[in-house]
Amino acid sequence: MKDKIIRIRPTELTDGLESEVRWYSRRMSAVLSRAKGAKVWDAAGAEYIDFLTGCGALNYGHNPDPLKRALLDYIEMDGIVSTLDLRTKARAEFMIGFEETILRPRKLQYKMMFPGPTGTNAVEAALKLARKVTRRTNVVAFTNAFHGVTLGSLAVTANRAKRAGAGVPLGQTTWLPYDGYFGPSVDTADLIAQMVQDPGSGIDPPAAFLLETVQGEGGGLCASAGWLRRLCKLARDIGSLVIIDDIQAGCGRTGTFFSFEDIGVEPDLVCLSKSLSGYGLALSMVLMRPEHDVWAPGEHNGTFRGQNHAFVTARAALAYWRDETFLRRLADAIETLDAWIARLVASDPSRWSARGRGLLRGVACGDGEFAARVCHEAYQAGVLVETSGAKGDVVKFLPPLNVSAEDMDDALGRLDGAFALVANDYGRGAELASGD
Numbered sequence: 081m082k083d084k085i086i087r088i089r090p091t092e093l094t095d096g097l098e099s100e101v102r103w104y105s106r107r108m109s110a111v112l113s114r115a116k117g118a119k120v121w122d123a124a125g126a127e128y129i130d131f132l133t134g135c136g137a138l139n140y141g142h143n144p145d146p147l148k149r150a151l152l153d154y155i156e157m158d159g160i161v162s163t164l165d166l167r168t169k170a171r172a173e174f175m176i177g178f179e180e181t182i183l184r185p186r187k188l189q190y191k192m193m194f195p196g197p198t199g200t201n202a203v204e205a206a207l208k209l210a211r212k213v214t215r216r217t218n219v220v221a222f223t224n225a226f227h228g229v230t231l232g233s234l235a236v237t238a239n240r241a242k243r244a245g246a247g248v249p250l251g252q253t254t255w256l257p258y259d260g261y262f263g264p265s266v267d268t269a270d271l272i273a274q275m276v277q278d279p280g281s282g283i284d285p286p287a288a289f290l291l292e293t294v295q296g297e298g299g300g301l302c303a304s305a306g307w308l309r310r311l312c313k314l315a316r317d318i319g320s321l322v323i324i325d326d327i328q329a330g331c332g333r334t335g336t337f338f339s340f341e342d343i344g345v346e347p348d349l350v351c352l353s354k355s356l357s358g359y360g361l362a363l364s365m366v367l368m369r370p371e372h373d374v375w376a377p378g379e380h381n382g383t384f385r386g387q388n389h390a391f392v393t394a395r396a397a398l399a400y401w402r403d404e405t406f407l408r409r410l411a412d413a414i415e416t417l418d419a420w421i422a423r424l425v426a427s428d429p430s431r432w433s434a435r436g437r438g439l440l441r442g443v444a445c446g447d448g449e450f451a452a453r454v455c456h457e458a459y460q461a462g463v464l465v466e467t468s469g470a471k472g473d474v475v476k477f478l479p480p481l482n483v484s485a486e487d488m489d490d491a492l493g494r495l496d497g498a499f500a501l502v503a504n505d506y507g508r509g510a511e512l513a514s515g516d
């Protein structure tokens with residue numbers, strides 16, 4: 081495992097070769113080499129607990145055994161790998177499994193589309209389809225939204241710095257306030273209903289409302305069930321589609337497979353990607369209500385529309401959703417993390433607040449420097465976490481859904497230390513150091 085060249089001076093060797101655009105590696109210098117479950121090891125053997133998990137692309141942890149076995153078997157028998165959208169056994173077994181395990185028990189009727197393999201490919205396809213269905217061009221997107229960095233997705237991404245990278249005007253988006261944007265006293269659903277229905281508002285009824293139920297990159301802001309229900313009803317009333325971008329919040333991240341399934345809404349289109357393959361292999365999917373499937377054959381295409389290796393692992397991952405032990409462990413992990421965050425926030429509620437739901441959680445720290453320092457100290461202590469939010473002021477926690485109680489406790493203990501260290505430097509919350 082110990083690669084000689086990589087052990088000498090990895091950053092000096094590669095940083096001059098790779099574009100300045102790299103980001104995460106600026107904060108964490110480790111050269112990672114192996115990973116299992118919630119743990120990763122660098123080339124020198126140092127161990128980290130991973131609460132970043134590829135930004136939610138590894139919901140079942142690193143190299144989960146049942147998925148690895150299925151993939152190894154498939155490779156061993158020379159299973160076909162790349163096939164455009166030709167029928168394959170792996171593709172069919174995934175679709176049938178997804179219908180049986182995920183859609184049917186939830187009484188959801190969706191057709192599946194496989195666009196290019198990344199999340200932004202799914203968002204682009206969904207936007208294109210919504211415009212085609214409604215013959216409208218404008219889309220409503222929400223404050224603090226993140227939907228990807230290709231031009232169509234960037235146009236509906238709120239972060240100013242990210243949008244500035246486009247280099248061309250981005251348009252056909254109306255920005256409206258997400259739930260809670262003006263604080264608890266303003267119900268933005270009222271405001272939105274007024275704006276999109278009043279012929280004097282300047283806003284035409286849009287092709288679609290595109291939103292995340294929990295804004296992963298936006299700092300873990302959540303839309304309430306009531307707000308989501310009102311928005312979906314409003315959309316129906318004015319002939320607009322609802323697209324839920326469940327790329328980060330879906331695939332179990334909030335505690336249920338879809339982030340919206342307990343809320344009683346049925347979006348017109350759903351985007352999935354990050355943890356869909358369950359193995360960190362690129363795979364994305366757009367789910368569409370059958371009446372919206374107005375594509376002409378080949379109208380939206382691409383070379384990598386469903387990789388068979390990803391179909392194999394995605395199908396194997398479905399077994400978790402029939403596994404009571406997995407579901408119980410997930411519920412326990414949610415409870416443990418929630419209690420830990422509640423205790424942390426209670427120690428200095430004037431400065432800290434809890435974000436997110438399920439295992440898409442965070443702590444808002446008031447400022448970006450504080451949050452970045454917590455991430456740095458956590459890294460030094462062997463836990464991988466990152467910031468999120470437009471100001472980078474939220475420390476985000478994305479443990480694997482099947483994290484063991486030991487790894488969870490171990491990570492939280494180290495995070496306690498990281499928060500206490502930085503809080504002490506800032507002259508607040510010194511009592512945190514005790515950890516209870």
Ligand SMILES: *Cc1c(COP(=O)(O)O)cnc(C)c1O
Pocket residue numbers: 135198199200201203226227228229292296297325326327328329353354
């Ligand atoms: C990560 C993410 C995307 C973009 O996915 P990529 O694979 O990075 O293109 C889109 N929407 C949400 C909510 C995401 O978290």
